[in-house]
Amino acid sequence: xxxxxxxxxxxxxxxxxxxxxxxxxxxxxMLLMGRPGRENFLEGCCRDMSDSFAARGTQMRLAHSTRLVxxxxxxxxxCTSGAPRQAGQDRNDLAVANARVVAETAEIVGERAxxxxxxxxxxxxxxxxxxxxxxxxxxxWQVFGxxxxxxxxxxxxxxxxxxxxxxxxxxxxxxxxxGESMVPLWSATTIGGIQICNLPTFSGIPHREMMETVRSxxxxxxxxxxxxxxxxxxxxxxxxxxxxxxxxxxLTVSGYIKSEVHGIGDACIGVPxxxxxxxxxxxxxxxxxxxxxxxxxxxxKIRSLTAEVLERLENDC
Ligand SMILES: NC(=O)c1ccc[n+]([C@@H]2O[C@H](COP(=O)([O-])OP(=O)(O)OC[C@H]3O[C@@H](n4cnc5c(N)ncnc54)[C@H](O)[C@@H]3O)[C@@H](O)[C@H]2O)c1
Ligand SMILES: O=C(O)C[C@H](O)C(=O)O
Numbered sequence: 001x002x003x004x005x006x007x008x009x010x011x012x013x014x015x016x017x018x019x020x021x022x023x024x025x026x027x028x029x030m031l032l033m034g035r036p037g038r039e040n041f042l043e044g045c046c047r048d049m050s051d052s053f054a055a056r057g058t059q060m061r062l063a064h065s066t067r068l069v070x071x072x073x074x075x076x077x078x079c080t081s082g083a084p085r086q087a088g089q090d091r092n093d094l095a096v097a098n099a100r101v102v103a104e105t106a107e108i109v110g111e112r113a114x115x116x117x118x119x120x121x122x123x124x125x126x127x128x129x130x131x132x133x134x135x136x137x138x139x140x141w142q143v144f145g146x147x148x149x150x151x152x153x154x155x156x157x158x159x160x161x162x163x164x165x166x167x168x169x170x171x172x173x174x175x176x177x178x179g180e181s182m183v184p185l186w187s188a189t190t191i192g193g194i195q196i197c198n199l200p201t202f203s204g205i206p207h208r209e210m211m212e213t214v215r216s217x218x219x220x221x222x223x224x225x226x227x228x229x230x231x232x233x234x235x236x237x238x239x240x241x242x243x244x245x246x247x248x249x250x251l252t253v254s255g256y257i258k259s260e261v262h263g264i265g266d267a268c269i270g271v272p273x274x275x276x277x278x279x280x281x282x283x284x285x286x287x288x289x290x291x292x293x294x295x296x297x298x299x300x301k302i303r304s305l306t307a308e309v310l311e312r313l314e315n316d317c
Contacts, residue, residue, distance in 0.1 A: 002244050003029040005074040005113075007105055008081030009064070010034040010041050012226075013121060016233035017078060019049060022058055024237065026244035029061040031074065035081075036066045068108040074116045076240055077109055079132065082122035087223040091123040091179050092305060099309045100316065102128045103135040106143075110136030117279055119239060120145040120254070121232065125178045129254045129268035130306045131313070141279030145254030148174040148270030150235045151182055152252045154214045162205060163191055172196075173252050174214065175261075175270050175291075176298030182270070183294035184211055187287065239275065246277040253280060260284040262292050267303040 004021055008014040009032035018032055034042050042064035049062060071077055082098035085091055102122055109118055109132075118136060120129045120143070129145035136143060151174040160167040172189040176182045186207070189196040196202050221228045242249045255273045257265040260282055273282045287295060 001028045002026050002075040003031065003073055004240060005031040005033060005071050005077045007033045007068070007071070007077065007079045008122070009045065010038045011080055012084070012229050013232050013236075014078070014080040015045060016229045017080065017121075017236040018045070019052065020233045020237035021078075021240050022049060022053065022060060022062075023056075024241050024244060027060060027240070029063070031070060032062070032064040033068070033070065034064070034066055039064075039066055042066070068105060069112050071109055071113045071116070074113050076117050076119060076243060077113060078119045078121060078236060078240070079105055079109075079128075080121040081105065082128070084227055085123065085218075085222065087219065091125075091218075092127075095124050095127050095305060095309050096312050098122050098124075098128060099131045099313055102131045103313055106132040106135035110138055114138065116142070117243060118143045119236065121236060123178070124305070126254045126268050126270065126302045127306045127309055130256070130302075131309065133256060133268060134310065139279070140256040141281055143256070143268075144273070144280040145268060145270075146178070146232065146235060146239070147254030148176065148178050148182055148252045149239065150231055151178060151214050151217075151270075153231065153235060154217050155184060155210060158210045158213060159189070159191070159196075159205075162210075163199075163201070165191060173272060175252060175272070176295050177302050178254065178270060180215060181294070181298035181301050182215065183291055183298055184214075185287065185291055187291060242275045243277060243279075248274055248276045250274050250283060255280050255282045257282050261295060262287065264292075264296050264299050267299050267306060269299050269302055 006014050006018050082101045122128045125145040133143040156170045160170045169192045173185045174182050250272050256268050259265040271282045273280045
């Protein structure tokens with residue numbers, strides 16, 4: 001039994017994520033939350049979703065609200081509220097404006113749902129995770145971001161396509177920023193359980209092109225259809241399913257690390273973490289030299305942007 005709340009449920013990602021999450025058997029109650037003035041839209045969303053429940057036999061309590069205090073009693077709260085980037089913009093351009101929305105939301109979440117897990121989706125997601133952690137005053141294992149999970153899925157699909165194998169045969173990770181400085185871990189990439197560098201065909205794999213495709217996927221989709229929806233929606237649902245099922249899967253999400261990776265840290269950043277009902281626990285890892293350098297650069301970038309954003313928020317007060 002679990003209550004899941006989606007803040008930003010009137011938006012592209014929030015509304016699709018809600019529908020995907022409604023398929024998870026552990027979810028017995030779902031609250032769709034939007035801004036004041038969006039009551040009719042939310043009502044429409046609930047009615048529309050209920051129709052789909054009737055078609056597929058889903059049974060759950062579905063409610064909507066425009067009052068953040070109604071997060072009370074939630075097991076998982078997903079925050080997708082805030083502006084998305086427009087074609088040509090960088091995710092980091094959204095940092096200050098979205099941090100204002102996130103800080104206000106996180107404060108209320110911390111007060112009203114102190115036992116909940118808070119999943120950040122709003123971009124730039126690593127910085128927003130740090131803002132949410134600070135303003136909610138929740139524990140580090142309670143606050144996490146979608147991070148590089150979606151990027152890792154994108155790379156996985158490209159590798160599976162290249163080797164003509166089912167995606168379940170490919171394990172790979174991208175760590176660091178959900179953005180330009182993300183770092184692929186080829187050292188942790190396996191196909192059918194075999195390390196990719198031990199496959200004779202490995203030298204031919206177009207690494208650079210694959211990473212270029214992953215890095216530009218969000219921008220490509222936004223330019224062509226306005227928003228990324230299905231990828232993030234399914235990625236969010238995977239995290240929720242893993243947590244509510246207490247599965248202890250290791251997924252690459254944005255979590256607070258102190259110094260777990262080669263002494264690098266003090267930032268919320270994409271790292272492999274164990275996910276269960278208690279929360280999100282980054283796994284200490286060892287990387288190859290080149291990967292360490294890339295990860296350090298990525299963490300430095302996010303740490304300094306986070307500091308800048310937090311300072312702007314303090315100056316607002
Ligand atoms: N981390 C990821 O992988 C990932 C993937 C997709 C989208 N995103 C991010 O998620 C966010 C939402 O994307 P979307 O495509 O659903 O956008 P959208 O414009 O469709 O929806 C935005 C939602 O946020 C709410 N909102 C906007 N400004 C607000 C404010 N000032 N106060 C309160 N609520 C506000 C809107 O009411 C709406 O519900 C964006 O920041 C986007 O970049 C992240
Ligand atoms: O690219 C974006 O702005 C949306 C999201 O972060 C994505 O990668 O799909």
